[in-house]
Amino acid sequence: MVLMIAMSLVSMESTDDAIMGNPFDLSTEALASIADLDDYPIEDNDAARADRMLAALESIPEGERQGMDLDVEALRSKPLAERLAKLQGLWEVRQQELREAYDAMPKVNELLMERIDILNNADATDGALTGALTDLEDLLSDIDMARDFHTIGGFPTLASMLRCSRPEGVRELAAWAVGTAVKNEPEHQLWALEDGPDSQPSVLALLLENAMAATTPTLRSKVVYALSACLTNSGDVQLQFGSRMGEAVLSAMYGADGSDRRVRMKTLTLMSDLLQEAARGSPAAVLATMPVGSTASSGGAWCRRVDEALQHAHSPAALEKAIEAVQSFTPSCRDQFAQLDTKRRLEGLAQQCRSSPPEGFEVAEEEFHKELTQKLEECAVALR
Known part of the structure; x- marks a missing residue:
């Protein structure tokens, strides 16, 4: 397979050789050396080609194979030359169908x-x-x-x-x-x-x-x-x-x-x-x-909203989002969180989570429950 790729590269360069010279300039020995690296060489003979075409045609969905005159058992019993000729004809018909289908696609x-x-x-x-x-x-x-x-x-x-x-x-x-x-x-x-x-x-x-x-x-x-x-x-x-x-x-x-x-x-x-x-x-x-954190603008309102989100988090996903918001807003909202007693709220939720999920929660994964508890505790510590 590697040899085929190398030969293709040489072929593509052939039209430019007269002008620029071939940058690959691979000798027969070099090509053979490259071929030796191929762990999975493809057999390139009539029998192998017939087998590959037959396997590909057999993989076509049943509905599309109707009318193709593809009788696998009958083909296998034919002499190789006759089998290869028949398969080649079917293969060309199939390729034409695919080209027409592609051309018809938007x-x-x-x-x-x-x-x-x-x-x-x-x-x-x-x-x-x-x-x-x-x-x-x-x-x-x-x-x-x-x-x-x-x-x-x-x-x-x-x-x-x-x-x-x-x-x-x-x-x-x-x-x-x-x-x-x-x-x-x-x-x-x-x-x-x-x-x-x-x-x-x-x-x-x-x-x-x-x-x-x-x-x-x-x-x-x-x-x-x-x-x-x-x-x-x-x-x-x-x-x-x-x-x-x-x-x-x-x-x-x-x-x-x-x-x-x-x-x-x-x-x-x-x-x-x-x-x-x-x-x-x-x-x-x-x-x-x-503006976030400023009491003179809409910024101060964000701090209250984070605290409210923490209060009204009625699902594990909502609580996780609220905790992440507390973490992000803490540098800007530390004073407002102190006034809102957000730290006490975090500690209360952490205490609930340590004993059991908060009321109404159905936390199926124990690790997720532990993670929420840890985040609540970390947020409370950050507000001290």
């Missing part, structure tokens, strides 16, 4: 352009828009496809679905697709800062507008998801978030009427993550979270 850019065209259609119904956005969220989970989508100009069109003139059902799916397209990719996160055509605001600006304007928990949840995807570990986006008073926007959304418990916890977790980045020395994260 190509990646065609799939993306079809959805972009729907979003750009002024007459598209809300149902058509939500269908296209649902498809896009799935397609954009592939990093390369997300990059292609941006390259062909689809991102401004997706961003336009975040305009507050759109129905909330459309905006929530657009926010979801945005978050999926940019998460965990620094290059993609910068797309959130690009202004669109015709004075269209950036994705970050539109997400912050939606955070203020949203009236349903679903839209708020998707906006927080998209903001988290844009902000995490992205100093450039965090700087813009801070300059646009992003913390105050999230604080207002957290305190809005009708904001449900899950959205509040997601919002608190986002601020907690930014504080962790600030603690690791990110100047942008410091700017984005600067």
